[in-house]
Amino acid sequence: MTLSGRRAGVVTLKDVAAAAGVSVATASQALAGRGRMTDATRERVRRAAESLGYLPNAMARGLRTGRSHALGVHNQSAAESLGTAYFRDFLAGAIEAAHRHDHDLVVLSSDTHRPRTTAPRVDGVVVVDPIANDLRARELMEMPVPVVAGEHVPAHMPPCAVVAVDHATALRTVLDAAATAGASRPLLAAPDENSGWGELLREIVGAWCAERGTTPVLVSTQFGIRSVEHDRSLLTPVLAAHPKVDLVIGASPFAARGALEVLRALGRTPGGDVLVAACADEPALAEHDPAVTAVELPAHALGVACVERLIEILDSDGGAQDALGTVRTIPAPVHLRASTSGTVAAMR
Amino acid sequence: MTLSGRRAGVVTLKDVAAAAGVSVATASQALAGRGRMTDATRERVRRAAESLGYLPNAMARGLRTGRSHALGVHNQSAAESLGTAYFRDFLAGAIEAAHRHDHDLVVLSSDTHRPRTTAPRVDGVVVVDPIANDLRARELMEMPVPVVAGEHVPAHMPPCAVVAVDHATALRTVLDAAATAGASRPLLAAPDENSGWGELLREIVGAWCAERGTTPVLVSTQFGIRSVEHDRSLLTPVLAAHPKVDLVIGASPFAARGALEVLRALGRTPGGDVLVAACADEPALAEHDPAVTAVELPAHALGVACVERLIEILDSDGGAQDALGTVRTIPAPVHLRASTSGTVAAMR
Numbered sequence: 001m002t003l004s005g006r007r008a009g010v011v012t013l014k015d016v017a018a019a020a021g022v023s024v025a026t027a028s029q030a031l032a033g034r035g036r037m038t039d040a041t042r043e044r045v046r047r048a049a050e051s052l053g054y055l056p057n058a059m060a061r062g063l064r065t066g067r068s069h070a071l072g073v074h075n076q077s078a079a080e081s082l083g084t085a086y087f088r089d090f091l092a093g094a095i096e097a098a099h100r101h102d103h104d105l106v107v108l109s110s111d112t113h114r115p116r117t118t119a120p121r122v123d124g125v126v127v128v129d130p131i132a133n134d135l136r137a138r139e140l141m142e143m144p145v146p147v148v149a150g151e152h153v154p155a156h157m158p159p160c161a162v163v164a165v166d167h168a169t170a171l172r173t174v175l176d177a178a179a180t181a182g183a184s185r186p187l188l189a190a191p192d193e194n195s196g197w198g199e200l201l202r203e204i205v206g207a208w209c210a211e212r213g214t215t216p217v218l219v220s221t222q223f224g225i226r227s228v229e230h231d232r233s234l235l236t237p238v239l240a241a242h243p244k245v246d247l248v249i250g251a252s253p254f255a256a257r258g259a260l261e262v263l264r265a266l267g268r269t270p271g272g273d274v275l276v277a278a279c280a281d282e283p284a285l286a287e288h289d290p291a292v293t294a295v296e297l298p299a300h301a302l303g304v305a306c307v308e309r310l311i312e313i314l315d316s317d318g319g320a321q322d323a324l325g326t327v328r329t330i331p332a333p334v335h336l337r338a339s340t341s342g343t344v345a346a347m348r
Numbered sequence: 349m350t351l352s353g354r355r356a357g358v359v360t361l362k363d364v365a366a367a368a369g370v371s372v373a374t375a376s377q378a379l380a381g382r383g384r385m386t387d388a389t390r391e392r393v394r395r396a397a398e399s400l401g402y403l404p405n406a407m408a409r410g411l412r413t414g415r416s417h418a419l420g421v422h423n424q425s426a427a428e429s430l431g432t433a434y435f436r437d438f439l440a441g442a443i444e445a446a447h448r449h450d451h452d453l454v455v456l457s458s459d460t461h462r463p464r465t466t467a468p469r470v471d472g473v474v475v476v477d478p479i480a481n482d483l484r485a486r487e488l489m490e491m492p493v494p495v496v497a498g499e500h501v502p503a504h505m506p507p508c509a510v511v512a513v514d515h516a517t518a519l520r521t522v523l524d525a526a527a528t529a530g531a532s533r534p535l536l537a538a539p540d541e542n543s544g545w546g547e548l549l550r551e552i553v554g555a556w557c558a559e560r561g562t563t564p565v566l567v568s569t570q571f572g573i574r575s576v577e578h579d580r581s582l583l584t585p586v587l588a589a590h591p592k593v594d595l596v597i598g599a600s601p602f603a604a605r606g607a608l609e610v611l612r613a614l615g616r617t618p619g620g621d622v623l624v625a626a627c628a629d630e631p632a633l634a635e636h637d638p639a640v641t642a643v644e645l646p647a648h649a650l651g652v653a654c655v656e657r658l659i660e661i662l663d664s665d666g667g668a669q670d671a672l673g674t675v676r677t678i679p680a681p682v683h684l685r686a687s688t689s690g691t692v693a694a695m696r
Contacts, residue, residue: 069466109446121418
């Protein structure tokens with residue numbers, strides 16, 4: 001028996017995609033309730049999955065055994081991520097919720113390249129920020145137990161139940177505030193296609209721009225690299241080549257801070273002729289000059305909500321199957337600060 | 349692709365057996381270091397496995413060795429304790445050490461009165477601050493797996509391996525500094541006999557006093573109650589009844605802060621005619637007037653050391669038995685501040 005429980009003859013996402021006549025990415029998005037496609041396409045993929053008996057995560061493969069009353073939490077680089085308030089808060093919320101239900105909370109050992117040596121003995125898993133090229137995230141999402149993703153699942157990964165921050169509402173609040181201040185040409189620096197969060201941010205900004213007959217400038221960063229220098233080096237040539245950009249949105253605080261430095265070096269005035277915002281707040285952003293508008297990610301509440309959702313699925317009859325592709329969102333406060341409140345002075 | 353690495357073309361145990369010219373059962377035993385066979389046979393199987401690039405099935409490996417590669421951590425009130433820097437730091441250290449050895453870290457569900465519904469699936473357990481009347485701590489320490497206690501084990505609990513802060517050296521540094529400033533009649537407010545830490549602090553202060561032909565005044569607090577009011581109400585009658593006490597040592601920062609308030613209410617001058625210290629530091633103690641002398645408990649280092657010790661025991665032959673009753677200590681910095689550095693002015 002393999003870790004994933006996959007055997008010859010088991011229907012894969014690839015089989016579903018082939019039967020529906022779409023790409024694997026589209027099939028994945030269709031089942032996850034995401035992506036841009038017609039309702040007919042989405043329905044065709046769903047029917048193909050149903051008729052083939054496709055069961056991602058093997059959620060309902062009848063492998064129900066005794067409950068261990070232990071829930072796993074996976075993060076791409078868990079030990080390193082403990083250095084961030086985001087994962088510490090998420091974990092505290094997850095532990096509190098698990099213990100409230102008298103479940104142990106297993107902080108799974110992470111390694112992006114090396115497979116696990118043993119299957120974790122857990123009833124279900126929460127994958128925090130599923131990253132497509134994180135081998136262990138994928139391994140866990142293919143296990144025969146229910147999986148809840150804390151944030152959206154990127155294309156090419158098995159679908160599961162999602163609990164996510166309501167980035168759409170939050171980011172639109174930022175975009176609308178920037179538009180009120182006169183901005184109309186946004187640049188978004190967000191993690192590449194390995195991150196479902198990055199994909200979603202691109203979709204949101206893309207849709208907002210489409211409504212205004214424009215397109216955003218996009219810069220791809222790498223999820224998990226927490227370095228202002230890294231983002232600065234990515235932004236320098238792009239901002240130099242696009243002098244008409246009047247709003248720079250960094251997914252991370254590092255990208256926003258990198259943007260401030262690059263814009264200044266190009267002779268521009270953040271909060272003056274160009275606005276700046278971040279999709280994830282940190283205390284330092286409020287201290288900047290100008291103070292940087294940012295979305296506050298409620299990590300503790302997300303940790304609680306992911307574990308509550310997982311237990312709800314475990315406690316329901318056939319709930320695992322029903323939960324596939326469902327998305328629950330929790331609201332995120334937006335802190336509008338000086339970096340987006342001034343009037344964009346000089347359009348070039 | 350399934351990330352368990354299992355698909356067509358992957359080397360199986362059957363392939364290894366065929367290459368070595370032995371049965372699958374013999375190949376399995378040879379690789380597990382078990383079974384009756386010649387060294388030559390075992391070596392032949394190993395060479396075949398190596399040359400074919402055979403990676404034993406993950407789940408089977410777990411079952412064969414009996415190791416789950418998961419380590420438990422228990423704290424009397426884990427979820428609530430996440431509100432303290434001590435347990436957050438301990439846990440971060442434990443997770444980092446466990447993951448460094450590719451082990452999962454299980455934060456065990458805590459309840460001081462209700463037994464567990466299932467045995468945790470772990471190779472061993474770290475019990476942080478074992479408390480005698482904590483039902484689950486006792487339950488875990490009676491399990492047939494190695495246990496490491498993070499801090500001393502109180503009387504009447506099953507023995508195990510201990511990793512603890514070197515309280516004796518740290519507390520004697522505080523006592524000697526106070527003696528240099530003229531103090532000779534200490535009061536200790538420490539957790540009752542349910543706490544091995546409390547027991548140890550009483551032993552240390554008792555021995556120090558005995559060397560000087562005196563005895564300390566002792567106040568028993570309850571471990572885990574983090575309230576200045578609670579400790580103040582315990583200290584008020586005792587300090588009123590013992591006006592000659594010239595050094596008050598609180599095990600917790602709460603006891604030290606409670607002592608400051610009670611002493612002032614009694615017309616005494618902390619840092620003047622009476623000295624005050626805590627056996628556990630927190631940032632607020634350095635901000636007090638006078639700043640309070642305290643022992644810095646290296647919680648992160650203790651979390652690392654407990655997990656390292658547990659893995660060392662698990663990896664050794666019969667090490668669990670040898671480890672019983674052993675104590676390893678890690679040093680604790682002492683911050684001597686104004687509350688013990690002045691000269692005790694007025695002996696009454």
